[in-house]
Amino acid sequence: MGAETSDAPRAWRTVLEHVETQLLEGALRPGDRLPGERALSAELGVGRSSVREALRVLEVLGLIRTSAGSGPTSGAIIIATPGGGMSALMRLQVAASGFPVADIVRTRLILESSVAGDLAEATAPDLAPAELLLDAMDSPDLAPTEFLALDAAFHLALAEASGNQVITATMAGLRSGIEGYALEGVAAIADWHATSARLRAEHRGIVDAIQRADAASARTRTHDHISGYYAETFVDTSPR
Structure with a gap:
């Protein structure tokens, strides 16, 4: 010893x-x-x-x-590979856990819809890291905690593919908050198998729209994906 x-x-x-x-x-x-x-x-x-x-x-x-x-x-x-400056952004990630869930969701809707549209309009964006995470999410052995950690990593991978360092830093800072409210919402889901299958299909749909250079569809699919899970799982009781 x-x-x-x-x-x-x-x-x-x-x-x-x-x-x-x-x-x-x-x-x-x-x-x-x-x-x-x-x-x-x-x-x-x-x-x-x-x-x-x-x-x-x-x-x-x-x-x-x-x-x-x-x-x-x-x-x-x-759930991720080294890269994208994740170590340097850890302080932002930890700080994000104190943000109101509704604020995180609204920020995601603005940033991620824009990212998806921009990627669709870009020339040959590197989606390989995001697709690797989608393949990992297809495993039937994943617990909800693991699935949702990979889910958050997928959304961060799209931000990293944009090449915008400010957006990437913001999404990295929000990551723990995103995982937190997503996991909290699992208790409200009656059929996790069905919901996780739908989420996987929505992820694939976002990537498909980007690859087809359909910016409008990429933005809409991203917006509906984020807002849909929030509407299904979370009741926000914070004061307005």
Whole structure:
């Protein structure tokens, strides 16, 4: 125990660098699950406490989401890859959790509808990261928390594809707030399977409109997608 304590800073960095390298090389992709603590500990020759510390850092950076328990939906799932300045934008992401939900939704409607239209009018926008997240969301083993984390990452990926650094920074700052109200709304959904299937179809529809260079449809689909989930799941009781 004493040796692990003295080496702890170096040990957890070993785990962090291992996972980040696999993400950057494509060996791990959004939707994949990391090996368990015991397996990572044995593979990398570090203590399990160091593995846990590295996983906490990866979760704070928005790269993984962890679920407690056992079974196919437990452990850590990849929800994003390093890039887009996510580490530098973390302060914005944390600060966003205090915003009123209605304000977050209104801001999303303005920003994301504009982003979708602009992408449709752009020349060959890079939608590969967004499409990778859509593929990950097709997994039937995802818990709602994991699905919605990938969902928020998809919307951020579209913002990053726009190349507008201010919009990307704003969306990154809103990310935790978006995940928070989306997850809170799950309790109001009678059939999560049907709702998640609809959300996936809407996501595909947005990407399809962008790829067809149909800016009007891309804007409308994005607006309806965001406002539809909010209307279905959230009752805003905050004072006006």
